[in-house]
Amino acid sequence: MRLDLVLPNDGPFMMPAMQSGPHFEAMGWDGLWLTDHVVGVEAFAAKHGAHWLDILVSAGHLAAKTSRVRIGTGVLVLPYRDPVITARMVASLDLLSGGRIDLGVGTGWARREFIAVGRGEIFDRRGACSDEALDVMLTCWKGGSISFRGEFFNFNKINFEGTPAQGERVPIWIGARGLARAPMRRAAKYADYWHPTGLTPDEIRTGGDMIDDLAGRHVKRTLRVRLDGDPSEMTDLLWRYKEAGCVMVACAFDKPRTFSEFDRAATALYEKAKALREENAAPHEPGGAARRLDA
Numbered sequence: 001m002r003l004d005l006v007l008p009n010d011g012p013f014m015m016p017a018m019q020s021g022p023h024f025e026a027m028g029w030d031g032l033w034l035t036d037h038v039v040g041v042e043a044f045a046a047k048h049g050a051h052w053l054d055i056l057v058s059a060g061h062l063a064a065k066t067s068r069v070r071i072g073t074g075v076l077v078l079p080y081r082d083p084v085i086t087a088r089m090v091a092s093l094d095l096l097s098g099g100r101i102d103l104g105v106g107t108g109w110a111r112r113e114f115i116a117v118g119r120g121e122i123f124d125r126r127g128a129c130s131d132e133a134l135d136v137m138l139t140c141w142k143g144g145s146i147s148f149r150g151e152f153f154n155f156n157k158i159n160f161e162g163t164p165a166q167g168e169r170v171p172i173w174i175g176a177r178g179l180a181r182a183p184m185r186r187a188a189k190y191a192d193y194w195h196p197t198g199l200t201p202d203e204i205r206t207g208g209d210m211i212d213d214l215a216g217r218h219v220k221r222t223l224r225v226r227l228d229g230d231p232s233e234m235t236d237l238l239w240r241y242k243e244a245g246c247v248m249v250a251c252a253f254d255k256p257r258t259f260s261e262f263d264r265a266a267t268a269l270y271e272k273a274k275a276l277r278e279e280n281a282a283p284h285e286p287g288g289a290a291r292r293l294d295a
Contacts, residue, residue, distance in 0.1 A: 001238075001276045002248035004031035005266055006074065006224065007062070009053040013259035018053060020263070021062040021069065027270055030277070031070035031102065033224070033250045034058050036077050038117055041110040048110075056089050063097035071097060074195065074224055074250055075106035075175035079126045080117050083136035083153060084160075091141060091164045099165035104195050105134065106175035107183075122152070127182050134172070134190050141168050173222065179207045188214035193248070197224045201244035208245055222248040227269060228255040235272040242276055 005024055007017045021032060040050030059071045071093075078086070094101040107126045108114065114123045122129050132150045139146050143163040147156045164170045173195035176183035187194045188211050196207065208221040223246050227234040241249055251269060256262035 001242045001246060002030040002222075003028075003238075003270065003273060003277055004033055004070070004072065004248055004250040005029045005270075006033045006035070006250050006252035008262070009034045009055060009058045010037065010051055011049060012051070012257070013262065014051065014053055016259040017262065018058055018061055019065070020259070021066045023263075024266065025066045025069040027267065028274060028277075029069060029266075029270065031072050031248070031250070032062055032066075033072040033074040033104070034062075035074060036080075037110075037113065038080065039113055041112045041116075056093065059101070060093055060096065063093060063100060066100075067098075068100075070100045070102055072102035072173070072250070073104045075104040075173070077108035078105050078130040078133040079108055079114070079119055079122055081133075083133035084140060084155065084158075086133070087137040087140035087160070088162075090137070090170060091162055094164040094166055094170050095162065097165075101164075101166075101170045102173055102193075103170045104173035104175055105130065109177075127186070128152075131186060131189075138169060141170075143168075175224075176207075179203060179210070184210050185214060187211045187219055191219050193220045193222050195222045195224065195250075198226065199223060201240040204241060204244040204246060220247050221245045222250070224250040224252060226252050226254050228253055228265070231268040231272040234269055235276075238273050238276055 008014055009018060024032060034055045036055040037048050037052050040048055055073055055076060059073060063071050090101060090103055107130045111123050114120050129152050132152050136148055136153050139148055140160045141163050143161055145157055145159050148154065171192040172190055173193040174187040174191040176196040194208060194211055204221055204223060211219045223241055238249055253262055253265045256265055
């Protein structure tokens with residue numbers, strides 16, 4: 001199972017965090033993930049601050065400072081952006097990084113932020129808009145002379161070259177906050193990876209099976225999860241996610257107040273959990289990961 005780390009491109013220590021790519025790459029993390037907001041909003045009891053570094057600019061910065069680790073967007077809010085421009089930016093990132101981009105995408109949730117970026121009118125139809133944006137981007141990445149006619153986007157006979165280094169698509173990770181039907185259908189249609197947030201191992205099994213049934217194929221299961229807790233207990237939780245079929249977990253820490261605290265938390269967890277990266281790791285027993293690593 002891949003062990004990836006969510007770097008904070010927001011908040012009081014976003015600047016040192018964005019300089020830390022080489023440090024965490026050398027430690028052994030497999031991927032570094034970023035978050036997408038543009039402005040501070042407060043809605044649905046969730047509050048996001050006003051200090052943000054743009055997700056795609058930050059991805060380019062991390063890619064330039066590293067050589068092996070993969071760079072992920074977790075998740076890029078598709079309806080905020082024109083899909084042709086987004087396709088060009090992502091293809092450029094993939095080319096410049098040597099094919100290391102993982103494109104996590106979602107529909108967004110904050111109406112105030114949609115209004116702030118001039119997209120308030122499509123908030124209630126953001127799911128349909130996101131699906132069509134993905135169709136546009138996949139059409140662009142085929143390269144050559146292309147046209148598109150849809151409900152939200154229309155263009156005729158444009159030329160798109162400089163396609164992604166990874167081929168006609170970068171890996172698409174479909175985000176979700178639960179097991180609602182619409183994100184399940186989106187993952188079944190578009191996803192290389194299903195990438196929900198904060199689900200339990202049982203929910204991962206249930207949701208993954210639902211998507212596979214809808215898709216008629218196996219869609220790889222991943223997760224973004226907060227791991228502010230005892231590293232041994234969090235490692236036991238990660239083993240349960242692996243047993244539920246997760247091939248990657250993006251580990252997020254919300255409690256650190258400084259970059260030093262963030263670094264200590266990420267280092268402690270990685271040292272306890274790194275056996276998960278072994279392809280033929282022994283079956284999990286509660287506390288077993290810590291015992292194996294301490295042996």
